[in-house]
Every structure is written in C-alpha cells, then in structure tokens.
Amino acid sequence: ETGVTQSPTHLIKTRGQQVTLRCSSQSGHNTVSWYQQALGQGPQFIFQYYREEENGRGNFPPRFSGLQFPNYSSELNVNALELDDSALYLCASSPTTHHNEQFFGPGTRLTVL
Amino acid sequence: DQQVKQNSPSLSVQEGRISILNCDYTNSMFDYFLWYKKYPAEGPTFLISISSIKDKNEDGRFTVFLNKSAKHLSLHIVPSQPGDSAVYFCAVHSGNTPLVFGKGTRLSVIA
Numbered sequence: 001e002t003g004v005t006q007s008p009t010h011l012i013k014t015r016g017q018q019v020t021l022r023c024s025s026q027s028g029h030n031t032v033s034w035y036q037q038a039l040g041q042g043p044q045f046i047f048q049y050y051r052e053e054e055n056g057r058g059n060f061p062p063r064f065s066g067l068q069f070p071n072y073s074s075e076l077n078v079n080a081l082e083l084d085d086s087a088l089y090l091c092a093s094s095p096t097t098h099h100n101e102q103f104f105g106p107g108t109r110l111t112v113l
Numbered sequence: 114d115q116q117v118k119q120n121s122p123s124l125s126v127q128e129g130r131i132s133i134l135n136c137d138y139t140n141s142m143f144d145y146f147l148w149y150k151k152y153p154a155e156g157p158t159f160l161i162s163i164s165s166i167k168d169k170n171e172d173g174r175f176t177v178f179l180n181k182s183a184k185h186l187s188l189h190i191v192p193s194q195p196g197d198s199a200v201y202f203c204a205v206h207s208g209n210t211p212l213v214f215g216k217g218t219r220l221s222v223i224a
Binding site for chain 1: 211
C-alpha cells in the first residue's frame with residue numbers, strides 16, 4: 001500500500017511568483033486536506049477536497065486555491081507569493097471527510113525570498 | 114488567539130522514565146482529541162486519540178488522559194525510549210470541523 005506522497009520536496013520562489021504543489025493520496029482515500037506549518041507553529045488547515053470539490057476552508061485568502069483530480073490526487077496553488085508564505089505544506093489523505101482519520105505526507109518546504 | 118496550547122516547547126527525559134506531554138484547549142465544544150508524532154523530514158503520524166465520553170485511553174506504552182472540566186489533556190509515555198524523540202502535536206476538533214493543532218512539544222529521550 002503506497003502512502004501519501006508530495007512533490008517537490010523543496011522549492012524556492014521569489015515574492016510575487018506563483019507555485020503549484022502536488023499530492024498523491026493513499027490508495028482507497030477519496031479526501032485530501034492541505035495544511036500550512038510555519039516555523040515553530042503547528043499545522044494550520046487550509047482546505048479540504050472531496051470528490052473534486054472544495055469541502056471546507058480555513059482562514060486563508062483566495063490566492064490559495066486547490067484542485068482534486070478523478071484519481072483523488074490534488075494540487076495546491078498559491079498566487080502572488082508573500083514572504084510569510086514560507087512554510088512546510090502538508091497534504092493529508094483520508095478514506096472519509098472525517099478529520100480524525102488522516103494520513104499525512106512528508107510535506108513540501110517552500111521558501112519565498 | 115490560540116485555541117490549543119502546548120506550553121512546553123521542549124522536554125528532556127531519561128530513557129526508561131515517564132514522559133508527560135500536556136495540552137490545554139479553550140473551547141468546550143471540542144469533543145475529539147488526538148496526538149500526532151512528527152520526525153524530521155516526515156509528516157505527522159497519528160499516535161493515539163480520545164473522545165470526550167472517555168477520560169483515559171491506553172495503547173501499549175502510550176496513554177492519553179482527558180480532563181474535560183479543566184480543558185486539559187496529557188500524553189504519558191512509559192517507559193520512554195530513544196526512538197520516541199520527536200515533536201508531539203496535540204490536535205482537537207468537534208463534529209466534522211477541521212483539526213486545530215497546538216504548536217508542538219519537542220521530546221528528547223536521553224539514553
């Protein structure tokens with residue numbers, strides 16, 4: 001059974017640029033959630049996707065957007081990058097929309113210069 | 114305004130002794146509580162959970178205690194092992210609301 005994978009592992013961008021992060025969910029999981037973990041903080045919920053539709057969103061501006069594909073993999077897109085967007089971005093997949101059944105990927109470390 | 118607080122950023126414990134990690138929350142509506150463990154370069158891994166209808170849940174060396182009146186939960190690891198060295202996150206939620214995480218406590222188990 002393949003776990004949750006994320007790509008790329010690390011990424012460096014400059015302020016104002018756009019970035020796309022990718023996540024492959026665990027086999028059999030139809031729900032993907034994205035989290036931002038800033039340095040010294042816990043993960044913070046960005047949004048969840050279920051069957052290709054957004055199913056809940058945290059306190060993040062619209063320049064954070066996502067997609068989920070028919071195979072349940074997902075993308076996180078961030079436009080107009082700001083310095084404070086530098087963080088570890090975690091993807092978690094789950095077999096249901098319940099938030100207590102999530103399996104996390106290793107994350108993508110984004111640095112915005 | 115932090116809804117979940119882990120007031121100890123770090124904790125050092127000798128191998129074989131008990132590790133106690135604490136977590137406080139502010140909203141009495143939270144009814145499900147989880148602990149995650151995170152190693153460097155890996156995602157958080159689910160460790161143990163407890164619902165609000167219980168006050169204790171045990172799984173091997175790991176026990177979680179919930180004190181609803183104090184809005185406090187703790188994770189006990191006995192005996193602590195060097196492989197337990199990691200960052201531990203407390204997470205809470207209610208119904209189908211998203212998880213709210215604390216900032217984490219870095220546990221170092223010294224051989």
